[in-house]
Amino acid sequence: MEIANLHLQNFRNYKDEKVLFSPGINVLQGQNGQGKTNILEAIYYLLTGKSYRVRKEKELILWGEDAFHIFGDFLALDRKLSLESHYLDKRKIVKINNVPCRKLSDYVGTINVVFFSPDDLIMVKGGPAERRRFLDFHIAQLYSRHVHILNAYNKVLHQKAALLKSPFEPSKISNIEIWNEQLMDLGSKVILNRWKFTQVLAQKSKEIYDQLSSGEEELSLNYLALGHQNVEEALHEFPIMLKEKMKQEIERQVVLVGPHRDDLNFQLNGKSARVFASQGQQRSIVLSLKLAELEVIFLEKGEYPLLLLDDVLSELDIFRREYLLEFIKPIRQALITMTSAEKPLTEVAALYRVDKGHIGRII
Ligand SMILES: Nc1ncnc2c1ncn2[C@@H]1O[C@H](COP(=O)(O)OP(=O)(O)O)[C@@H](O)[C@H]1O
Ligand SMILES: [Mg+2]
Numbered sequence: 525m526e527i528a529n530l531h532l533q534n535f536r537n538y539k540d541e542k543v544l545f546s547p548g549i550n551v552l553q554g555q556n557g558q559g560k561t562n563i564l565e566a567i568y569y570l571l572t573g574k575s576y577r578v579r580k581e582k583e584l585i586l587w588g589e590d591a592f593h594i595f596g597d598f599l600a601l602d603r604k605l606s607l608e609s610h611y612l613d614k615r616k617i618v619k620i621n622n623v624p625c626r627k628l629s630d631y632v633g634t635i636n637v638v639f640f641s642p643d644d645l646i647m648v649k650g651g652p653a654e655r656r657r658f659l660d661f662h663i664a665q666l667y668s669r670h671v672h673i674l675n676a677y678n679k680v681l682h683q684k685a686a687l688l689k690s691p692f693e694p695s696k697i698s699n700i701e702i703w704n705e706q707l708m709d710l711g712s713k714v715i716l717n718r719w720k721f722t723q724v725l726a727q728k729s730k731e732i733y734d735q736l737s738s739g740e741e742e743l744s745l746n747y748l749a750l751g752h753q754n755v756e757e758a759l760h761e762f763p764i765m766l767k768e769k770m771k772q773e774i775e776r777q778v779v780l781v782g783p784h785r786d787d788l789n790f791q792l793n794g795k796s797a798r799v800f801a802s803q804g805q806q807r808s809i810v811l812s813l814k815l816a817e818l819e820v821i822f823l824e825k826g827e828y829p830l831l832l833l834d835d836v837l838s839e840l841d842i843f844r845r846e847y848l849l850e851f852i853k854p855i856r857q858a859l860i861t862m863t864s865a866e867k868p869l870t871e872v873a874a875l876y877r878v879d880k881g882h883i884g885r886i887i
Contacts, residue, residue, distance in 0.1 A: 549875030
């Protein structure tokens with residue numbers, strides 16, 4: 525996957541800016557607050573329909589304006605794809621090769637991208653919702669059906685939650701049971717998708733972490749389905765737990781059983797990384813995960829995703845930095861941001877200066 529060019533209009537601090545990229549490593553250099561991350565954010569938004577920083581599109585519009593437009597040309601395997609993303613009149617419009625896409629889920633997964641920023645530490649340190657989002661997002665990039673299953677599951681979840689909050693009437697129990705059937709049917713699919721993806725990711729990230737720690741520590745990833753490490757056990761227990769917790773669910777008016785409460789566990793040498801790992805170890809876990817993601821996408825899609833690295837090199841020690849740069853050598857293209865003060869990289873295909881909402885190539 526490769527981005528050939530990008531055109532931004534009224535996006536963040538860019539009024540009307542065009543840039544051409546090269547295959548290989550593209551470095552975006554500039555002082556803080558000039559618009560480096562905004563470029564990566566625009567590319568990520570174009571490819572996924574989401575910003576990882578904000579939930580409201582409004583915040584992405586250049587202050588004082590009322591719409592933004594992003595255009596980019598990409599090369600995926602040997603196909604050329606022109607993507608457009610517009611936000612105007614409070615609506616998103618997405619086009620692939622000039623054809624509007626009806627649903628965003630039709631479009632997610634067309635192009636694969638891996639974004640890596642220092643904020644990704646939240647994957648290890650944050651709550652389970654962060655990790656579920658990580659899993660679901662990456663599964664959706666590989667199997668677009670996961671989005672439909674997840675949406676259907678969430679719909680049932682909302683319906684059941686609404687029912688739990690409604691006043692008691694004799695039919696309430698049997699209505700809950702009807703929703704439970706659907707919750708279990710869709711929930712089991714969500715669990716299986718997440719579990720399968722975790723298996724593959726776990727194997728790859730374990731190998732990578734092993735190299736990063738010179739074989740000193742062992743990383744393991746476990747998907748905890750309904751509190752169980754064993755997925756078959758979880759699926760077997762699902763109907764039993766739904767029955768057992770029904771009374772409690774009615775009392776508390778919340779849905780207590782289902783994959784919307786699941787988690788992904790990281791362990792180093794068998795101990796919870798969230799609780800016990802040092803900052804450096806947590807960084808290595810995130811690095812292992814990101815590199816594993818690259819490999820998994822490569823295996824599934826037959827080509828590497830576009831890699832966006834935001835300010836991560838400065839966070840890594842020399843050994844990890846070298847490891848990362850060596851690892852990404854076979855990748856078709858990577859965009860890397862860094863501040864002007866940092867040591868320049870060797871083997872750079874193109875170097876850009878980012879300055880107050882302008883980007884220009886200098887090498
Ligand atoms: N909606 C917006 N309109 C105009 N400027 C914005 C908007 N959102 C952020 N900015 C500006 O963008 C700059 C931050 O850009 P960013 O890409 O995060 O910088 P960096 O180069 O440090 O990565 C800040 O100067 C901020 O004020
Ligand atoms: Mg930045």
